[in-house]
Every structure is written in C-alpha cells, then in structure tokens.
Amino acid sequence: MPHAMFFLGIMPNARINTNILGERLKEAREKAALEQAELSAILSVDYGIELERSIISRIERNKRPVRDIELDAIAKALDVTPNWLLGWDN
Numbered sequence: 001m002p003h004a005m006f007f008l009g010i011m012p013n014a015r016i017n018t019n020i021l022g023e024r025l026k027e028a029r030e031k032a033a034l035e036q037a038e039l040s041a042i043l044s045v046d047y048g049i050e051l052e053r054s055i056i057s058r059i060e061r062n063k064r065p066v067r068d069i070e071l072d073a074i075a076k077a078l079d080v081t082p083n084w085l086l087g088w089d090n
Contacts, residue, residue: 021071021085022062028078028085029060036060039077047073 029039036053043049049070051059058064066074075082083089 020062020087021066022060024080024085024087025056025074025078026060028080029056032078034078039074042077043070043073047077049073 029036032039034042036056039056040051040053043051051070055064059066071082071085075085078085081089
C-alpha cells in the first residue's frame with residue numbers, strides 16, 4: 001500500500017504551511033546535540049528520507065508540514081516518539 005498522502009502535525013483549519021511539531025523537533029534535536037545538517041545526514045543515510053538542512057529549518061519554524069513517513073523517521077533518529085513530537089505525550 002502506498003504511503004498515505006496526508007500530512008501530520010497540521011493544525012485544524014490552518015494553512016498548509018504550518019505545523020505543530022516545530023518547537024519539539026528543535027528541542028529534541030538540540031538535546032541530541034545535533035546540528036540541522038547532521039540530522040539531515042542521519043535521516044538520509046539511516047532512513048532514506050531526504051530532508052535538506054533548509055527543510056528542517058522550515059519545519060522547526062512551523063513553515064513546512066511533515067509527512068507521516070518523515071515524522072516516523074525523525075522520531076526514530078531523535079529517539080523520541082511521534083506522539084511526543086506532535087505534543088500528544090509529555
């Protein structure tokens with residue numbers, strides 16, 4: 001079955017270019033002592049997800065939504081859960 005074509009982390013009734021996980025993504029990345037470029041490399045090499053440093057920056061600034069497959073890889077790379085990134089878990 002192809003990957004779902006919907007985006008996770010989008011606020012209801014929000015424009016498509018916003019998300020709710022940017023702040024948590026940045027928090028987890030900094031806790032892991034990773035630069036955006038380092039996270040980008042990990043996502044590419046370990047998970048086959050191509051997110052350039054500039055895209056990670058846009059996600060952290062809530063300017064770009066995150067696809068479900070990206071959310072899963074980011075969570076694994078940062079050793080957090082997708083639910084935590086989405087603000088559903090403390």
